[in-house]
Amino acid sequence: MKKFIHDFKVIKKWLPGSNHVILHLLCSEPLPPIKAGQFAEILIPDEPEVFLRRPISIHDVDTKNNTISLFVKIVGKGTYKLSELRVDDTLNLLYPLGQGFEFPEHDKILLVGGGCGVAPLLFLAHSLSQHNYHPDILIGSRNADEIHETGEYEKYGNLYLITEDGSLGEKGLVTHHSIFKTDEFKYKIVYACGPEGMLKAVNQKLKGFDTEVFVSLENTMACGIGACLSCVVKTTTGNRCVCTEGPVFNTKELAGW
Amino acid sequence: MKKFIHDFKVIKKWLPGSNHVILHLLCSEPLPPIKAGQFAEILIPDEPEVFLRRPISIHDVDTKNNTISLFVKIVGKGTYKLSELRVDDTLNLLYPLGQGFEFPEHDKILLVGGGCGVAPLLFLAHSLSQHNYHPDILIGSRNADEIHETGEYEKYGNLYLITEDGSLGEKGLVTHHSIFKTDEFKYKIVYACGPEGMLKAVNQKLKGFDTEVFVSLENTMACGIGACLSCVVKTTTGNRCVCTEGPVFNTKELAGW
Amino acid sequence: MKDLSVKLHSLELRNPVMTASGTFGYGWEYEDFVDLSKLGGIVVKATTGSHREGNPYPRMAETPHGMLNAIGLQNKGVDYFIKAIYPAISDFPTNVIVNVSGSTVEEYESVAEKINELEKIPAIELNISCPNVKEGGMAFGTSCASAQAVTRAVRKVYKKTLIVKLSPNVTSIVEIAKGVEDEGADSISLINTLLGMAIDVEKRKPVLSTITGGLSGPAIKPVALRMVWQVSQEVKIPVIGIGGISNASDAISFLLAGASAIQVGTANFIDPSVTMKIVAGIEDYLERHRIDSVKDLVGALDVS
Amino acid sequence: MKDLSVKLHSLELRNPVMTASGTFGYGWEYEDFVDLSKLGGIVVKATTGSHREGNPYPRMAETPHGMLNAIGLQNKGVDYFIKAIYPAISDFPTNVIVNVSGSTVEEYESVAEKINELEKIPAIELNISCPNVKEGGMAFGTSCASAQAVTRAVRKVYKKTLIVKLSPNVTSIVEIAKGVEDEGADSISLINTLLGMAIDVEKRKPVLSTITGGLSGPAIKPVALRMVWQVSQEVKIPVIGIGGISNASDAISFLLAGASAIQVGTANFIDPSVTMKIVAGIEDYLERHRIDSVKDLVGALDVS
Numbered sequence A, B: 001m002k003k004f005i006h007d008f009k010v011i012k013k014w015l016p017g018s019n020h021v022i023l024h025l026l027c028s029e030p031l032p033p034i035k036a037g038q039f040a041e042i043l044i045p046d047e048p049e050v051f052l053r054r055p056i057s058i059h060d061v062d063t064k065n066n067t068i069s070l071f072v073k074i075v076g077k078g079t080y081k082l083s084e085l086r087v088d089d090t091l092n093l094l095y096p097l098g099q100g101f102e103f104p105e106h107d108k109i110l111l112v113g114g115g116c117g118v119a120p121l122l123f124l125a126h127s128l129s130q131h132n133y134h135p136d137i138l139i140g141s142r143n144a145d146e147i148h149e150t151g152e153y154e155k156y157g158n159l160y161l162i163t164e165d166g167s168l169g170e171k172g173l174v175t176h177h178s179i180f181k182t183d184e185f186k187y188k189i190v191y192a193c194g195p196e197g198m199l200k201a202v203n204q205k206l207k208g209f210d211t212e213v214f215v216s217l218e219n220t221m222a223c224g225i226g227a228c229l230s231c232v233v234k235t236t237t238g239n240r241c242v243c244t245e246g247p248v249f250n251t252k253e254l255a256g257w
Numbered sequence C, D: 001m002k003d004l005s006v007k008l009h010s011l012e013l014r015n016p017v018m019t020a021s022g023t024f025g026y027g028w029e030y031e032d033f034v035d036l037s038k039l040g041g042i043v044v045k046a047t048t049g050s051h052r053e054g055n056p057y058p059r060m061a062e063t064p065h066g067m068l069n070a071i072g073l074q075n076k077g078v079d080y081f082i083k084a085i086y087p088a089i090s091d092f093p094t095n096v097i098v099n100v101s102g103s104t105v106e107e108y109e110s111v112a113e114k115i116n117e118l119e120k121i122p123a124i125e126l127n128i129s130c131p132n133v134k135e136g137g138m139a140f141g142t143s144c145a146s147a148q149a150v151t152r153a154v155r156k157v158y159k160k161t162l163i164v165k166l167s168p169n170v171t172s173i174v175e176i177a178k179g180v181e182d183e184g185a186d187s188i189s190l191i192n193t194l195l196g197m198a199i200d201v202e203k204r205k206p207v208l209s210t211i212t213g214g215l216s217g218p219a220i221k222p223v224a225l226r227m228v229w230q231v232s233q234e235v236k237i238p239v240i241g242i243g244g245i246s247n248a249s250d251a252i253s254f255l256l257a258g259a260s261a262i263q264v265g266t267a268n269f270i271d272p273s274v275t276m277k278i279v280a281g282i283e284d285y286l287e288r289h290r291i292d293s294v295k296d297l298v299g300a301l302d303v304s
Ligand SMILES: Cc1cc2nc3c(=O)[nH]c(=O)nc-3n(C[C@H](O)[C@H](O)[C@H](O)COP(=O)(O)OP(=O)(O)OC[C@H]3O[C@@H](n4cnc5c(N)ncnc54)[C@H](O)[C@@H]3O)c2cc1C
Pocket: A039, A050, A054, A055, A056, A057, A058, A071, A072, A073, A074, A075, A076, A077, A078, A079, A080, A116, A119, A120, A217, A218, A219, A220, A221, A247, C200
């Protein structure tokens, strides 16, 4: 897929909960085709402590209005700076990067998101729904403060929630959710995004099942386009770049999973 | 004099002409005593290409309102960033630095400013006037576009102008101004600020006269407080720091002038 | 029109702007952003005798105005390169130069010998300066005797333009530069990365799996510029300047310091189209300064 | 209350935060911003056998996240120091360490011998690594034999804590560190500046009057950290980490890498009160990580 470097204008920004920011960005050019699971490398403006671009998933795309949105957890200097942007500020994106999710042949789909890794799931649910799929969606988090936009997800599928402190939905870790009850588990495909520990736990949980598990990885990146080889993950066929061959992988291919 | 690091708030900013910015800054603490000719080391915010603070003269002080002003020529990244500041932005200053001008015993004073070097002259005229001196003021510049705030200077003394293209006042270089006519030159003290070439020309011009010439130098600086020894100028008594022993020097002390 | 062409021994470049090995992939990664026909050349990834997986993840750390990498020469080996990659890149409308690496003199020699057969590859860059492999790599570049030994062996089998890429992690870069010149190098490129390290204090662990790695980016530019200046005073063969170049003004600094051409590395990651801006910026500089040929900038630093 | 104290041979520091020579004047320049009684120590400017004017202006250039300096050891000489400066600083409520420089072994020796007589100076730092003087300086620090020769001569006449400050412009920092340890150094500090260069492309001139100068600041931190890590693995005497330290997290990196104390240099120029923030930040880190003594951080990097 052809990649672009475009300037976007911040048209809306809000700070849901205490450490997230959601940005709506208007592209200065017509948006190119973007697939769910793809990401952008963002140039962080005016921040002396940040040198490299930062990879952030495309959270949703609104082709009619030529906008995209980002869902960012504030974890360091770069993401903090993103949370400080004001409406009308400009942001430079290198995108769309990576392979994104492949659509399956059947409709027994579960999307699982944990913590901030949830970012690409909204666009995935949105895309699946546009193609007449009916995914179920499970979002897990530490507490209610970290779960946002539930109304958005509900547009595209049944939404299940779980929090570690029980403040929203069931109580426990994602893999404790009743959806994973052995005798009732009905999904053929699971798409999961979130912290690596959670992804591994989900994958372990489904080892005995006839289910394919796809995960979106978040290795640190320098270039985002396959040039630097920083972002590799060990697969059954050797080191492969998360930026160009991922970020989405079938866990069958991942060595040591 | 005791030095401080204070945050200032931009309360007014304007861009007179095409490559200058004037900033009015409100101090977050009561302003300490500041002498004309002293300067501040300014932390340039959010500019990855600027590492060190930038030395900028105190252009004027308004003790009643607890504000100072700066007059900055945009020549590079740091000064450009200053011109991009918005009202309510914060600026961090290390100040007041250097020795400033000494008040003379008599009242035959000429202030000479060239180009952007004019910055400290307004505060000097202001201070002299507060102490009942009546300086004459000569400002030279490339063209009318580079001469600003003439009304301010006129409050404190007679103002003479000269521009290289004759677009304001007399035509020529500063030293061509009729004020320097040999037979009429009456000043015992000249305070000059501006590009080094101009300062040297003024000094040369007055070599035969019974006049003391004080100049304000603009050597590049790292620390601004006498610690790094970057900013030295060669004097008759060896290398001396412009930041702590200047920026104002009697040209008699400067080697090779 | 200004004349931007330069020559490195018998290698003609349409302009002095090349891309640095390991930062530009095989070139196709950048095709959406760079018109390859407007580049002086591209130096492709390190190629070794056989397949290498490189070092474990994490291999990268951000530092102030720079980055550390510990890729460790991941590549599929020279035979795969010849079979699967060369056909895809041999018709690129620019000079394609292969960066040759190894763990033993024999490995360098055998890779160079194989690349020598590739008609469309006009030059190789001998990487005796990679800090990211346990055996060989940088070790060759940090002693004059071993730098000379590799160069000598490769010179025997490689008939086209031989560039030797030096390591900055040495006491006297000039000594090594002269050493490889004596062994028949046609050009010298410098610098490779400085050996550095980063620590995650919260985890109390090194950021890189290899503990140390190679520092690149604007942070190293002053050191690179100094070494280019020192070396170009002392050797007769053309020098290629590398290290932190991010804009036309950086590139011109290296030319003035004595480099006949330059390579852009880490800056490609921040702006994949940066090389195009650098070419345009050099042309603009020549216009503004009324200089007809970029060759007149080479070594034109005024130190009076 | 956490225990921040550390020991460098027989020199006791109330905390590991010192200031680097040439960046903190004689201490009084910072009295409006720093409570000297809260510093581990200050290393004052280089002192030589006789008065030196240093290099001509310009002596400083800004670089990406760093600066080049070419001060050239400007100072009034050891006798003036003893007569006019020592009385003013000898009662500072912290350790005052003198940075000793010279052009010949005899000069180092004679300065050290004179400083040895000053009761209130508990240690000297031997600067065999200044890149900014033609004769001597860095040359002593870039060969093991000459580094050893200076250390040996000074060790004979200097009876208190002897710190030797190393140059990073070498192929093997470990070799030189072990060399000076063998000659009786009580501690090693590193790094001094990397040799670098900057060019004003519009004027086509070097920015510094001396063409090349010493690079300092965050840009060099990864190199400094790597050298501290390498050296502290190989010597038994305590190491002092220097290079780009600008905040508590940087300081802790150096401690984890093996430094028993650190020095803050260039960062003082950007925030004259930075050392106070670093001391507070180290204390906060110990609190958060439930560590009682800063000594437990030294070399505690987890490389498993
Ligand atoms: C393909 C991809 C898609 C991503 N999508 C999103 C997204 O949609 N929303 C979102 O909030 N984040 C996303 N991330 C993660 C995001 O890139 C990092 O959080 C961000 O780069 C951190 O930058 P910073 O400057 O704020 O943190 P820094 O100041 O650089 O680091 C802060 C801390 O975070 C750690 N850290 C930084 N980057 C990573 C990483 N990639 N993996 C693990 N630890 C890291 C650092 O080690 C450090 O401890 C994605 C990452 C990838 C690779």
